[in-house]
Amino acid sequence: DVLSMLLADWTALVAVLTKKAELVGSDEDRALAWRRVGECKRDMLEDKPGAIEAFEHALELDPASAWTIDALIRLYEGRDAGDRLVELYQRRVELSEGEGEEHLKYEMLVKAAERYQRDIKDNQAAIDVLRQALDVRGADKAVLSKLEALFRAEQMWPDLLETLRQEASVAEDKDDRAKLRREIGKLLAKEMAEPTEALEAFRMVLDEAPEDGESIEAVREIGEGFEDLRLEAADILEPVLRATGKYDKLVAVMEMRLMAQQDGAERALTLRSMATVLHESLSDPGRALEALLRALSETPEDTGLHEDIERLAGTCDGYAKYADALGERAGKIFEAALATDLWSRLGRVCEDKLGDDKRAVEAFTRALDQSGDEPGLLASLDRLHGKLGNTRELGEILERRVLVETSPDAQADLYHRLAVLQIESFGDKMLGLETLRQALDHAPAHQKACETLEKLTEERSLFEEAASALEVVYRARGDFASLASLYEKRVSFADAPMDRLRLRIDLARVLEDQAADPKRAQRVIEAALGDDVADGEVLTKLEELAGANQQWTEAAKALSDALEKA
Structure with a gap:
C-alpha cells in the first residue's frame, strides 16, 4: 500500500486496496478501503465507473457515511442516473441533522425535485420534496x-x-407582487370558478397598480358575466378609471352598474355621474344630455335634474330632445302634481x-287638465292664444282667469280684455x-273699461245701456265734466223736441250745480x-242764469232768434 503510493503505481494500489478490503475484518475498515479505491480510480486513474462501483461498496458497508454519499452524488451528477441520484439526495437529507447543514439539506431537496421533474418525469414526487424544502427554508421564492x-x-x-399567495406575501417588488396577485385573480376566476374571491384579488392588484389593463379588463369581464357581482366590479373599477383618466372605459363601467341597479334614485345618480364625465372629461355634451334625459325617466320629480338638463341643452341645441323626453314621461305619469309640473x-x-307656440298650448292645456284652473297656467295659455289669434280659446281662458283672480283691479283688467274680444x-x-x-263693478275707476264704454255710446242702440253704466262711474268719481258730455250725447240722440228739452234742462242742472259751469x-x-220757446221752466231758468252770469244780451239774442224761428 505504502510502496505503491510512493511509486505512484495507482493500478497496483487499487489491487492492494481491493485485496485488503476482502481480508480486513471490520465493515468500517473495509468501507475505508473501498473509499480509498474509489478516490484512486476517480482522481488518479480517471475511472469514474470504477470509482462509483468502489464508493457503492463503501456505502453498503457504511450507509451512514455522508462523505461517501457526497462523493457518489458528485460522480452521478455527471451521468444519466436520476433514479439513483434522488435516492442519494434523500439519504443525504436524512443525514443532515445539524443546524449548520440546513443549506445543504435545502440544496439536496431542490436538486431531487429537479431530477424527479426532468429525468424521472414524476411531478408529484418533485412536489413532495419541494414542500420539504419549504419546511427547511420557509417561503423561499x-x-x-x-x-x-x-x-x-x-x-x-x-x-x-x-403557492401564489405565499409568493405574493414575500414579494418585495411592487410589480412582482401585482403580477402574482393578478395570477391569483385569473386562477380564481377561471379554473376555480370563484369570481367573488377573484374580484378581491384584482382589487389588491389595482390598489398598487391602477394602470394594470389586464386586471381592469378581468374585473369588467366578471362584472358583465355575473349579474350579482356587477355593483362590486363597478365599485372596484370606477375610482381606478377616474384616477387614471380612462374616461371612455369609466362610462362603460357606469353602464354596467346601471344593469345591476333597480332603484330609480340610484340609477338616476349613476346617470348624472355619467353625464358629468361625458361633459367635463370627454367634452361630449350631446351624450351627456342623453344620459341626463335617461335619468329624467327615473326621477322626473328632481328639480335639480331639470336645471342641469336645461343648462346642458343650451350648449348643444338639445331642447327638442328635452321636449320629447318631457312629453313622453308626462304621458306616463298618473300623479297629478308631477304630471302638471312636467x-x-x-x-x-x-x-x-x-x-x-302650438305645441306649447297643447302642453299647458294638458297641465291644466291635471291641475285645475291654476293661475300661472291660465296666464300662459292667455298669452299664447293671444299670440296665435285663437280668439274663442282666449275668451274661454279669460273667463276662467277671472274666476281664480283675487285682485279686483286684475279682475277688472281681465273683464275689460274679455269685453274687447267680445266686441271686436x-x-x-x-x-x-x-x-x-x-x-266697473270690480274697479269703478278702471280707465280702459270707461274708454271702451264711451266708444259704445257712439252707437244709438247701445247708448242708454252704456250711458247708465258710465253715469254711475262719473258720479262716483266726481267727474262731472265727463257726465255733462254724456248728457250732451244723450241730447243728440233724442228725436222729439220735448225729449230734447227735458234732457237739456237736466244737462243745465249738471253744469250749473255739479260741474260749476253756469255759463255753459x-x-x-x-x-x-x-x-x-214758450216753456215756462226754460224761460225761468234762462232768466236765472242770465242774471247770475250777467249775460242778458246773450239771453235776449237767443230768445229773439227762437221767437223768429217759431
Whole structure:
C-alpha cells in the first residue's frame, strides 16, 4: 500500500486496496478501503465507473457515511442516473441533522425535485420534496416558483392558489407582487370558478397598480358575466378609471352598474355621474344630455335634474330632445302634481326655447287638465292664444282667469280684455257691454273699461245701456265734466223736441250745480228755446242764469232768434 503510493503505481494500489478490503475484518475498515479505491480510480486513474462501483461498496458497508454519499452524488451528477441520484439526495437529507447543514439539506431537496421533474418525469414526487424544502427554508421564492410551475402542470388549483399567495406575501417588488396577485385573480376566476374571491384579488392588484389593463379588463369581464357581482366590479373599477383618466372605459363601467341597479334614485345618480364625465372629461355634451334625459325617466320629480338638463341643452341645441323626453314621461305619469309640473315645463320649453307656440298650448292645456284652473297656467295659455289669434280659446281662458283672480283691479283688467274680444272679435257688443259693467263693478275707476264704454255710446242702440253704466262711474268719481258730455250725447240722440228739452234742462242742472259751469249751463238753456220757446221752466231758468252770469244780451239774442224761428 505504502510502496505503491510512493511509486505512484495507482493500478497496483487499487489491487492492494481491493485485496485488503476482502481480508480486513471490520465493515468500517473495509468501507475505508473501498473509499480509498474509489478516490484512486476517480482522481488518479480517471475511472469514474470504477470509482462509483468502489464508493457503492463503501456505502453498503457504511450507509451512514455522508462523505461517501457526497462523493457518489458528485460522480452521478455527471451521468444519466436520476433514479439513483434522488435516492442519494434523500439519504443525504436524512443525514443532515445539524443546524449548520440546513443549506445543504435545502440544496439536496431542490436538486431531487429537479431530477424527479426532468429525468424521472414524476411531478408529484418533485412536489413532495419541494414542500420539504419549504419546511427547511420557509417561503423561499425559488422553491415557490418551482412549485407554481408544477401545480399548473398538474392542474392542482388549490395548491397553486396557496403557492401564489405565499409568493405574493414575500414579494418585495411592487410589480412582482401585482403580477402574482393578478395570477391569483385569473386562477380564481377561471379554473376555480370563484369570481367573488377573484374580484378581491384584482382589487389588491389595482390598489398598487391602477394602470394594470389586464386586471381592469378581468374585473369588467366578471362584472358583465355575473349579474350579482356587477355593483362590486363597478365599485372596484370606477375610482381606478377616474384616477387614471380612462374616461371612455369609466362610462362603460357606469353602464354596467346601471344593469345591476333597480332603484330609480340610484340609477338616476349613476346617470348624472355619467353625464358629468361625458361633459367635463370627454367634452361630449350631446351624450351627456342623453344620459341626463335617461335619468329624467327615473326621477322626473328632481328639480335639480331639470336645471342641469336645461343648462346642458343650451350648449348643444338639445331642447327638442328635452321636449320629447318631457312629453313622453308626462304621458306616463298618473300623479297629478308631477304630471302638471312636467307638462308645464314642456310648455315653457316649447314657447321660450323652440318657438313652437302650438305645441306649447297643447302642453299647458294638458297641465291644466291635471291641475285645475291654476293661475300661472291660465296666464300662459292667455298669452299664447293671444299670440296665435285663437280668439274663442282666449275668451274661454279669460273667463276662467277671472274666476281664480283675487285682485279686483286684475279682475277688472281681465273683464275689460274679455269685453274687447267680445266686441271686436265676436261682434257681440251687447255681451261686451255687460262684461264692461262687470269690470266697473270690480274697479269703478278702471280707465280702459270707461274708454271702451264711451266708444259704445257712439252707437244709438247701445247708448242708454252704456250711458247708465258710465253715469254711475262719473258720479262716483266726481267727474262731472265727463257726465255733462254724456248728457250732451244723450241730447243728440233724442228725436222729439220735448225729449230734447227735458234732457237739456237736466244737462243745465249738471253744469250749473255739479260741474260749476253756469255759463255753459246758460248756453244749454238757450239751445232749449229752439225746442219750445214758450216753456215756462226754460224761460225761468234762462232768466236765472242770465242774471247770475250777467249775460242778458246773450239771453235776449237767443230768445229773439227762437221767437223768429217759431
